[in-house]
Amino acid sequence: MSSTTLRYAARFQCIGSDCEDTCCAHAWRVKLDRPDYDRLKRAVADSAEERERFERGCKRTAEVSGGDGSYAALQWTPAGQCVFLTPDHLCSIHQVHGPAALPKVCVTYPRLVSKIGHHVTATDALSCPEAARLCLLAEDAVEVEAARPETLRGFLVRRQAPASREDPLFRHFLAVRGAFLAVLGARDYPLASRLCFAAHLARRFDAARGESGRRAQDAAVHRAIRAGGSAGTLAARDRACRAERVSGALPFVLVQRILMAVLLRHSPGRFAALVEEIYAPYLDEEGEGHRLRGGELWQTYRVRRREWQGRFADRIAQYIGNYAANYFMREPFTVAPDLQTHVLHLLARVAAIRFLLFNHPALQALAASTSSRPLREQALDRAVVDVVYSFSRTLEHNEGLRELLQGLLREFRVKGVRQVPELARF
Numbered sequence: 001m002s003s004t005t006l007r008y009a010a011r012f013q014c015i016g017s018d019c020e021d022t023c024c025a026h027a028w029r030v031k032l033d034r035p036d037y038d039r040l041k042r043a044v045a046d047s048a049e050e051r052e053r054f055e056r057g058c059k060r061t062a063e064v065s066g067g068d069g070s071y072a073a074l075q076w077t078p079a080g081q082c083v084f085l086t087p088d089h090l091c092s093i094h095q096v097h098g099p100a101a102l103p104k105v106c107v108t109y110p111r112l113v114s115k116i117g118h119h120v121t122a123t124d125a126l127s128c129p130e131a132a133r134l135c136l137l138a139e140d141a142v143e144v145e146a147a148r149p150e151t152l153r154g155f156l157v158r159r160q161a162p163a164s165r166e167d168p169l170f171r172h173f174l175a176v177r178g179a180f181l182a183v184l185g186a187r188d189y190p191l192a193s194r195l196c197f198a199a200h201l202a203r204r205f206d207a208a209r210g211e212s213g214r215r216a217q218d219a220a221v222h223r224a225i226r227a228g229g230s231a232g233t234l235a236a237r238d239r240a241c242r243a244e245r246v247s248g249a250l251p252f253v254l255v256q257r258i259l260m261a262v263l264l265r266h267s268p269g270r271f272a273a274l275v276e277e278i279y280a281p282y283l284d285e286e287g288e289g290h291r292l293r294g295g296e297l298w299q300t301y302r303v304r305r306r307e308w309q310g311r312f313a314d315r316i317a318q319y320i321g322n323y324a325a326n327y328f329m330r331e332p333f334t335v336a337p338d339l340q341t342h343v344l345h346l347l348a349r350v351a352a353i354r355f356l357l358f359n360h361p362a363l364q365a366l367a368a369s370t371s372s373r374p375l376r377e378q379a380l381d382r383a384v385v386d387v388v389y390s391f392s393r394t395l396e397h398n399e400g401l402r403e404l405l406q407g408l409l410r411e412f413r414v415k416g417v418r419q420v421p422e423l424a425r426f
Contacts, residue, residue: 057083
C-alpha cells in the first residue's frame with residue numbers, strides 16, 4: 001500500500017478559535033457510528049454537566065445497525081452551532097478529553113482520504129479557510145510527497161474503489177494522474193494553456209479506454225502520457241489556445257446560472273452573502289423579483305479582470321494552478337463518466353472562482369486607491385481565500401448543487417475540447 005499527499009495538506013493544523021468561519025458553527029450533518037457514540041459517552045461519564053450536554057448533543061438515529069456511521073448524529077443549537085462548541089469557538093470535548101474522544105468525522109475534516117486500488121491519497125477540503133489558505137498561497141503547496149501511514153490512522157476514507165483490471169485508467173492510476181499534474185504544473189506556459197493541455201490529455205485517455213483488448217489499451221495509455229506531455233505537443237497546444245477567438249459569453253452566462261441557483265436556494269453562509277454583495281449594484285426591481293443588468297456586469301468584470309491580471313498575473317496563475325492540482329488529487333477521476341467531463345467540471349469551477357475573485361468587494365474598494373503593491377497583493381490573497389473556501393463549502397457540501405452544475409454543462413452542450421478555450425481564458 002502506497003500513500004501520497006500534497007505538501008500543504010501535510011502542513012495543515014486546525015487553527016481553532018482563530019478560524020474566520022469555523023466548521024463547528026454550521027449545521028452540517030455529522031454522523032457517528034457505534035464506536036464513536038460509545039467512546040464519546042465514556043469520555044463524559046464522570047461529569048454531570050458533560051453528560052447533560054451529551055444527551056442534548058448526541059442523538060440516536062432510527063437506523064438499527066449503525067455500521068455505516070448512522071448510529072447517531074450530533075445536534076445543533078438554534079443558532080446552527082454544534083452544542084459542544086464553546087463561546088470562544090473551541091470544542092469542549094477536544095479541550096477536556098483530547099482528539100481521541102472525538103467522532104471520526106470531526107477528527108478527519110478537512111482531510112480527504114481516498115483509496116484507489118492499492119494507493120491512498122490524502123488531501124484537504126478547501127471548504128476549510130485554513131486549508132484554502134495553505135493550498136493557494138504557497139508556491140510549493142501542491143508538490144506531491146509521500147504520506148506517512150501513521151498520520152492517516154483514524155481518518156475516514158471518503159472514497160474507495162477496488163483495483164479494476166477492466167479499466168486501463170485504474171490499472172495506470174498513478175501514471176495517469178501524474179500526467180495531469182505534470183501538464184498543469186508546466187509553468188513555462190500560461191495558465192489558460194495548461195488547462196487546455198489537461199482537456200486534450202483527457203481526450204487521449206478517453207480514447208485509450210475505447211481500445212479493444214488490454215494490451216492495446218495499455219499501449220494507448222502510455223502513448224497518451226508520452227505524447228500528451230511532450231514538448232512539441234505542449235507548444236502546439238499553447239499556440240492553438242492563444243490563437244482561438246473567444247467571446248467569454250459562454251462562461252459568463254454559465255457562471256451566472258450557477259450563482260443565481262445558489263441565491264434561489266436561499267443558501268445561508270458566507271458564499272450567498274458574497275454573491276449578494278457582488279450582484280447588489282446590478283439588480284433592478286422588476287415586479288416581485290429582480291432583473292440582473294448582465295451586460296453592465298460583464299463589462300465591469302472584463303475591466304477588473306484586465307486590471308488585476310495586468311498587475312498580478314503570476315500570483316493569480318498560482319492560485320488557480322494550485323486549485324486545479326488539488327482538484328485532481330482530491331477528486332479521483334475514476335468516479336467520473338469520462339475524463340473530459342472531469343476536466344470540464346474543473347473548468348466550470350475555475351470560471352466561477354475567477355468571476356467572484358475579480359468582482360470581490362474588497363478588491364473593488366481598492367480600485368481607485370493609491371495602495372502599495374504589497375498591500376494590494378495581501379488584499380488579493382485574502383479575497384481568493386474567501387472566494388475559494390466559501391465556494392467550496394457551498395458546492396462540495398451540497399449534492400444538489402453539484403448535480404445542478406452537471407446539468408448546466410449538459411444544457412450548454414459543454415462536452416468536449418471545443419469549448420475549452422472559452423472556459424480556460426475566461
